[in-house]
């Protein structure tokens with residue numbers, strides 16, 4: 001049997017291009033002792049994997065060509081040498097951009113019964129847990145506070161805003177076009193949304209945050225972080241989640257001005273985090289996220305493309321802001 005795979009063909013120089021990938025077909029390897037063969041159902045395209053290609057994601061190691069592009073996916077066991085993972089078991093794992101993968105049990109998470117597998121690529125997966133812990137554990141919101149989030153219509157961002165609303169906060173989103181702003185306000189109940197590409201961005205941000213900002217959840221770094229710093233209230237918190245404005249380049253800009261002066265003068269806490277820091281609390285977070293989804297308090301936005309071959313285009317497009325919510329590639333449609 002053949003396995004279609006998307007390999008990294010070139011490490012990007014400047015902006016990522018679809019031609020940095022190539023699709024190959026290879027023979028499926030045999031399943032050995034303590035292994036399972038997973039057929040990929042779907043996988044997520046996420047901004048952080050661009051940092052992996054840049055070499056700036058410590059957990060991803062040095063970027064390499066000739067390997068399958070990495071991603072978290074959901075799949076089904078189709079061959080197994082492990083009693084605990086019989087054929088048909090649905091799992092979350094690092095499928096990568098390919099139809100089949102061999103996996104060891106320590107790299108598998110069984111999906112809960114009766115839950116749509118695609119939820120494990122959004123709210124119940126890495127990005128949902130990132131939104132949950134970054135906001136609640138790092139940001140520590142109190143009811144009535146103002147939470148501002150960048151890349152707000154993206155996967156992590158739209159979930160941060162909704163969790164903040166559930167916690168009784170006022171929520172302001174920052175994103176890259178007016179349609180996204182409308183969607184955040186009209187469909188996800190954000191109190192305000194501001195387009196950072198508008199020439200009046202700084203003034204609009206000021207008007208959208210009349211009481212200042214207590215928590216800024218930073219997905220972008222760069223100019224948006226620089227502007228956000230000036231809206232922070234005394235005692236404010238900045239949860240540094242990612243730097244997507246600086247991933248799709250070989251020459252990332254230095255951090256914004258105003259640090260540490262503004263932090264000192266307003267007693268602001270700025271803290272980076274990795275979702276893996278909170279691994280021992282994933283089950284508790286999953287219980288809460290499932291409850292919020294079931295009760296209708298939390299909307300899941302997905303942006304789905306069909307076919308493995310769509311992955312390179314889908315990734316280039318995501319980095320240009322083409323997605324709303326979690327971008328998913330359905331390998332089996």
Ligand SMILES: NC(=O)c1ccc[n+]([C@@H]2O[C@H](COP(=O)([O-])OP(=O)(O)OC[C@H]3O[C@@H](n4cnc5c(N)ncnc54)[C@H](OP(=O)(O)O)[C@@H]3O)[C@@H](O)[C@H]2O)c1
Pocket residue numbers: 045046047048051126127130151152153154155156157174175176177180219220222224240241242243244245246273274275276318319320321322323325326327
């Ligand atoms: N710390 C952790 O453990 C952890 C875990 C997962 C993800 N993350 C981080 O979370 C962030 C969001 O990731 P995601 O997977 O949810 O991606 P995403 O937000 O779904 O997609 C990326 C979005 O970034 C925005 N963007 C692209 N270039 C930009 C620029 N130059 N300036 C501002 N915005 C830009 C685009 O939206 P616009 O239309 O708004 O430009 C795009 O839709 C990333 O920084 C990622 O590294 C961190």
